Amino acid sequence: MFLQQVVNGIMLGSMYSLVAIGYTLVFGLLSLLNLAHGDVFMIGAFFGLFLLMALGLPLWAAFVGSLVLAGVLGLVVELLCFRRVKPEYHFAPALSTVALGMVIVEMTRRVWGTQPLSIPKTVEAVNFSIGGLLISSIQLLIFGIAIVLMICLELLLQRTRIGSALRAVAEHVTTAKLLGVNVSRTIIFAFFVSSALAGIAGLLLALRLGVADQNVGLSYGLKALAVMVIGGLGNVRGAMVCGIIAGVAEVLAQAYTSAAIANLAVWAILIVVLIFRPQGLFGTRLQTERA
Amino acid sequence: MDGLGFLIPKESTQMMIGVNIILAWSFYIMISTGQLSLGNSAFMALGAYGAGVATVNFKLPLLVALIIAIAIGGLFGTLVSFPALRVRGMYLAMMTIGVEEVVQSFFRNFDYVGGATGFRGMKGVTVWMVALAVVLMAFFIWRLESSRLGRSFEAVRDDEMVANTMGLNTTYIKVLAFAIGAAMASLAGALYAHFILFIAPEHFDFWQSILPTFYVILGGVQTLWGAALGAVILTLLPEYFRPLKEWWIIVYGLAIVAMMAYRPQGLISKSVTLHIAKAAKSLIRARAPGATEAREAAQGSEVS
Structure with a gap:
């Protein structure tokens, strides 16, 4: 029973990780919050649903499609809310992204209605039993995709040229510029990657819930933001690990206490972590300075 | 109504403007020491429920209830601000969101005040009382800002370390600013509860915390008057956008995005007041x- 809950928690947590990575990538580069990220995550499900239903594409194509569409939406967010912002007004993008997120949610409601839409049964729900643990094919798919994406991201950041450019800008913008890194292109790239991940995470969540919900940006998205902070602002690995921790904590709280307490699990962790480690669980000197 | 009569807001809107101005100032006081709080709806909820219980369950007079609300807000604000002293910037903002989620969830599960179904029975706030509260608060902040304490708020915001070196007790100043802001949000909540007649936990969600930040940033974070102007404009806009029906949210959102891109310092900056x-x-x-x-x-x- 306990192990089963832990497994379920890891499945949920991998989704928090994917979204939190998006927040953290942008924060690492710009030290600015992108609060529209949760809504890009939300609309990812609707992009996927549209491709599945209206165009009749197979599931893998829906994933690729919502990756690309969400990524492009991320570029729009960057263009409207971040490109023109001057460093001395660092609250401005936080607010304009909230406003843009509001627009994205409202657009979704205009196009797809205000009620959650159910997702067609595209994945055969087969339950695997591994050593007494029950894992559904959907759970396995979600976890598989999340893990593959995280490994890809890790390779991208550590092994490729653009990845090292990204890490360089995150470390110190001026130095990176002096070393010949094209900073604005790196930022655009980071927005695309983070939004693409959110788009896929949105579709994965919709598969898990069975519906594409217009309100997940505020519920799941906000919790993912908390996860990012728990992991340390701008710390990608921290976001990955803390997403899983948060997911497990939430599912365990759900199983052994009540839904109300489960809903607060992430926030309780956030408050406790910030009291004892103000720079986040995996925060370093870099993370403290960024705040 | 004919002529320009439609420009005059309804009574409930007038009261809402007053409440929103006080909420904007509560955020403004906190930000004037560099503390970004995105959880002020928690204090608002405490004030609303606290004053509501005082008038409905204990049959206390409204004025006493308002004072109780201010006290609750101030106390809780102090309580929150102590751990918050260790965290700064975006970490603080996130922590206050956490507090807001916890408080909202608390009221949702607290059956004494109706839980998720909400709490009713409060009444008695009139436009004039809201207006009086706004004037009193304006006077208070205005006096505060021209005092020694107000100057030290500014010093802490500009550079905490320098302020500390100059001999200012930055801990005291930050806690005080946070408590004052929380108390004001609480007062706004109490007033709100007594004219809206019905309160529920979802009235005090993340959005309710974000809206006052819109008011302050849009109107201008540097002056008291900017914050108030932002509250007035953004409370009235939805009223005048009514012909747009559901599309007004989209227009409203895009307007804020445009505003942040072209005038991030807000409508009224210090140079404008000068x-x-x-x-x-x-x-x-x-x-x-x-x-x-x-x-x-x-x-x-x-x-x-």
């Missing part, structure tokens, strides 16, 4: 030349 003050002064001078000459003469004699 210009207005200067213009007003020169107007007075033009009206009363004799007085100016007399003053100049006095200044001249001081120099010589």
